[in-house]
Amino acid sequence: PNVNESEANFTAQGDDVILFGLTAVRNVGQNVVEAIIRGRKATGKYASFPDYLDKVEAVVCNKRTTESLIKAGAFDEMGHTRKGLTA
Numbered sequence: 001p002n003v004n005e006s007e008a009n010f011t012a013q014g015d016d017v018i019l020f021g022l023t024a025v026r027n028v029g030q031n032v033v034e035a036i037i038r039g040r041k042a043t044g045k046y047a048s049f050p051d052y053l054d055k056v057e058a059v060v061c062n063k064r065t066t067e068s069l070i071k072a073g074a075f076d077e078m079g080h081t082r083k084g085l086t087a
Contacts, residue, residue, distance in 0.1 A: 001025055001074045003052060004045045008033045020072075027068040035060045049080050 001020040005013070008030065009021040022033040035057040039046075046052040052075070053061060060066075069075065070085045 001069070001072050002077055003036055003069065003074045004040065004077065006074070007037065022069075022074070025068050025072045025074070027064050032060050032065055046078070048078050049075055049085055 001022055001024075003022075006019045006022045008023045010024070011019050011021070013019050022028055022036065023030060039056045039060075043055045046055060067086060070082055073082065075085060076082070
């Protein structure tokens with residue numbers, strides 16, 4: 001999964017890539033995914049983890065949801081380590 005690319009469900013990107021759906025991540029519900037996508041469309045891609053926290057609605061920023069996204073690798077593309085973000 002990737003907060004900058006993924007949609008709610010699994011989606012094809014090109015001919016050889018399937019993006020993991022964000023709703024398939026444990027503790028991430030439809031309302032959270034909609035807020036992530038809305039924030040991404042309104043303000044552009046998230047440049048970093050702090051940028052993500054600044055741009056998304058408060059419903060997305062609870063500890064359990066954020067930790068689930070971290071553990072699933074949704075922020076890996078930004079260059080952060082999962083261990084560092086979890087700490």
